[in-house]
Amino acid sequence: MAAPDPAAAARDGIRCMLMRGGTSKGAYFLAADLPDDPAERDDLLLRIMGSPDPRQIDGIGGAHPLTSKVAIVSPSTADGIDVDYLFLQVGVDAATVADAQTCGNLLAGIGPFAVERGLVPATGERTTVRIRLLNTGDTATAVFATADGRPDYDGDAAIDGVPGTASAIELEVGGGPEKPLLPTGSATDEIDGHTVTLIDNGMPVALLRADEFGVDGSEPPAALEGDAELAARIDRIRLAAGPLMGLGDVAPQTVPKMILLSPARHGGAISTRAFIPARVHTAIGVLMAASVAAALRIPGAVGSGLAGPLDGDETEIEHPTGSSRSHVHVSRDGDGTWRATSSTMRTARKLFDGTVFPRPRR
Known part of the structure; x- marks a missing residue:
């Protein structure tokens, strides 16, 4: 899509869902709602998150790397994969948007977000979503509770670092045969x-x-x-x-x-x-x-x-x-x-779903 005009984006806003995924929190977007050009996209995200500023007072970032994260989701064209997930780490007090890593905590929210946005249909009481991690080339499978065609976030699962309980999300991640575990080939x-x-x-x-x-x-x-x-x-x-x-x-x-x-x-x-x-x-x-x-x-x-x-x-x-x-x-x-x-149990929760308004300029 064409890059949003700064004035129009600030006036009309961008569709966004804020979610806690695991022990992190981030803004989840559909790729179609953001500019295709990475530089224009990153500039928009900095204005949405309120960076650079140690407090991120003029944006939705939480003034910490664990709460200054973005997940971008799109339908996948890869065989056997439902959605693609791009993770971006937005700097807090620096105007940086890094894409060299993925985030396994925000990954916990990708399956539910895909169902929320209609990219994947819910299938009864348990729904499985296959995810391609664009940053690394890994693939993941998320299995989570659904009810009445929507994610069910309520449950008895607890993870350290997050208060209370929520519905368990099972994640399995694999790197594929072409990806060695030790990049240098040596144990040390x-x-x-x-x-x-x-x-x-x-x-x-x-x-x-x-x-x-x-x-x-x-x-x-x-x-x-x-x-x-x-x-x-x-x-x-x-x-x-x-x-x-x-x-x-x-x-x-x-x-x-x-x-x-x-x-x-x-x-x-x-x-x-x-x-x-x-x-x-x-x-x-x-x-x-x-x-x-x-x-x-x-x-x-x-x-x-x-x-x-x-x-x-x-x-x-x-x-x-x-x-x-x-x-x-x-x-x-x-x-x-x-x-x-690897496989692990995480939880996630939708915090708000609506329209985020970036500041007009950095």
């Missing part, structure tokens, strides 16, 4: 004097031992964010890891995620603190957890020696506000290539 690499595991089980992450950085891994996010020297050391590794993972120059991007690992303290398999990258996640992303869980099952990978006993394919990943359960199946091809698929 040396970067800036540290042993690092670079792994991508739906989310590119770099795994590090917390004790190598003078922390024990139990610190609250605010304490880690306030340590400028620590943040600089970790970001140096991130910038070097990007090209090794095939991501190119990641200076303007939000990947790879940098995760400090330490022994579990509350009965889980491992404890995590995830830099995303400037802020520290108050929980952990779905696909970040899946990447951590996969690494624990690879001999010699960072974290494999710290992990408690692993119970089959299920892994409990501890994070600052509780824990997240991730189910991963890891296998190794005859040529030594590691691969993985």
